[in-house]
Amino acid sequence: MIVGALGQKIARRIRAEGPLSVAAYMAMALHDPDDGYYARCHPIGTQGDFITAPEISQVFGELIGLWCALVWGELDRPDPVILAELGPGRGVLIGDLLRAAARIPDFRRALRLHLVEASAPLRAEQQHRLAQFEPIWVSRFEDLPDGPMLLVANEFLDALPVRQFVRRGADWAERLVALDGENRFVFVEGPPSPVARLLVPEASRDTAAQGAVVEICPAALALAAALGARFLHHPGAALFIDYGYLSSPPGPTLRALRRHRAVSELAAPGTADLSAHVDFTAFTEAARAGGAEVYGPVAQGRLLAALGAWERAAALRARATPSQQRTLDSGVERLLDPGGMGSQFKAIALISPGLPTPPGFDTGR
Numbered sequence: 001m002i003v004g005a006l007g008q009k010i011a012r013r014i015r016a017e018g019p020l021s022v023a024a025y026m027a028m029a030l031h032d033p034d035d036g037y038y039a040r041c042h043p044i045g046t047q048g049d050f051i052t053a054p055e056i057s058q059v060f061g062e063l064i065g066l067w068c069a070l071v072w073g074e075l076d077r078p079d080p081v082i083l084a085e086l087g088p089g090r091g092v093l094i095g096d097l098l099r100a101a102a103r104i105p106d107f108r109r110a111l112r113l114h115l116v117e118a119s120a121p122l123r124a125e126q127q128h129r130l131a132q133f134e135p136i137w138v139s140r141f142e143d144l145p146d147g148p149m150l151l152v153a154n155e156f157l158d159a160l161p162v163r164q165f166v167r168r169g170a171d172w173a174e175r176l177v178a179l180d181g182e183n184r185f186v187f188v189e190g191p192p193s194p195v196a197r198l199l200v201p202e203a204s205r206d207t208a209a210q211g212a213v214v215e216i217c218p219a220a221l222a223l224a225a226a227l228g229a230r231f232l233h234h235p236g237a238a239l240f241i242d243y244g245y246l247s248s249p250p251g252p253t254l255r256a257l258r259r260h261r262a263v264s265e266l267a268a269p270g271t272a273d274l275s276a277h278v279d280f281t282a283f284t285e286a287a288r289a290g291g292a293e294v295y296g297p298v299a300q301g302r303l304l305a306a307l308g309a310w311e312r313a314a315a316l317r318a319r320a321t322p323s324q325q326r327t328l329d330s331g332v333e334r335l336l337d338p339g340g341m342g343s344q345f346k347a348i349a350l351i352s353p354g355l356p357t358p359p360g361f362d363t364g365r
């Protein structure tokens with residue numbers, strides 16, 4: 001049975017055009033302007049579907065602010081400099097970052113805030129939280145103005161649509177979303193083809209087992225290439241933090257989350273968050289081919305510790321009530337936990353060629 005107005009819309013498209021790529025399904029489920037997940041929902045936080053690092057502790061955004069300030073120094077303190085965030089969510093990270101930046105007045109004065117956000121409800125929330133910083137919104141990375149830039153993005157890449165391919169014989173077949181006889185969305189396979197084979201990363205193309213599934217994220221690769229080319233011509237640096245993998249692809253990683261629980265990706269499109277793990281190797285290759293230097297990935301916990309997470313927590317503790325101290329301690333421990341977020345999440349930095357190693361990236365993985 002098809003659930004909801006968006007389900008009906010996707011079903012009509014499948015009847016008219018045939019099965020959709022997983023990426024086309026994911027893009028509609030997340031961003032349909034009327035009924036997509038990000039058009040309708042308030043997804044982030046304990047009351048939402050998932051929680052993110054900036055929502056766990058202010059220390060996260062503050063330390064990313066410190067990272068930006070240090071890199072700004074390496075860039076020769078450009079003024080003005082674009083401070084861009086991709087997918088700012090509720091605006092918590094950038095709010096904490098800008099509060100921390102106020103301690104370095106020249107840096108704070110130089111920043112021109114730009115937010116790349118597709119979701120209307122989240123833009124409204126950002127407007128509410130960040131109005132004092134006079135942000136400029138754009139819908140796409142390509143719409144950011146030229147010039148020196150510092151860019152940050154936490155859990156943005158995992159929200160970009162992925163395509164999936166299955167190894168069949170010497171070729172690969174694309175996994176698609178279709179309707180079954182009972183009008184339910186189901187995964188099917190297109191015909192194995194040499195064209196699909198060429199879209200699969202070279203490392204897996206001839207070595208993956210029969211039936212193995214590989215994901216590619218064309219939007220993430222295009223973004224990495226565009227940032228690489230930009231940093232060749234305009235000084236800049238970008239810090240991405242996300243979960244993902246480096247070498248052997250883990251199989252299909254597309255997941256749906258509702259109220260912090262995994263649910264079916266296909267049952268009720270638009271009512272659950274969809275995300276997929278980031279292929280850091282492919283992202284690095286695309287950014288390097290574009291012209292940027294790439295550092296990392298390093299574990300989130302190592303980056304935050306190198307930037308002084310414990311020291312910052314101790315300074316905040318000194319002025320906190322016992323209950324605030326407990327919240328602070330548990331938040332920082334969670335962000336740095338080597339058995340949890342501290343290692344599951346990884347940071348990768350793209351920077352203009354010729355700059356020194358960015359802070360926190362000389363610590364190994």
Ligand SMILES: C[S@@+](CC[C@H](N)C(=O)[O-])C[C@H]1O[C@@H](n2cnc3c(N)ncnc32)[C@H](O)[C@@H]1O
Nearest residue numbers: 038052087088089116117118119122154155159
């Ligand atoms: C998982 S949330 C992360 C939010 C925030 N960075 C945080 O850490 O709390 C993904 C964010 O990216 C935005 N987003 C997703 N896809 C986008 C796209 N293609 N273009 C612009 N924004 C997008 C969402 O609306 C949301 O703000």
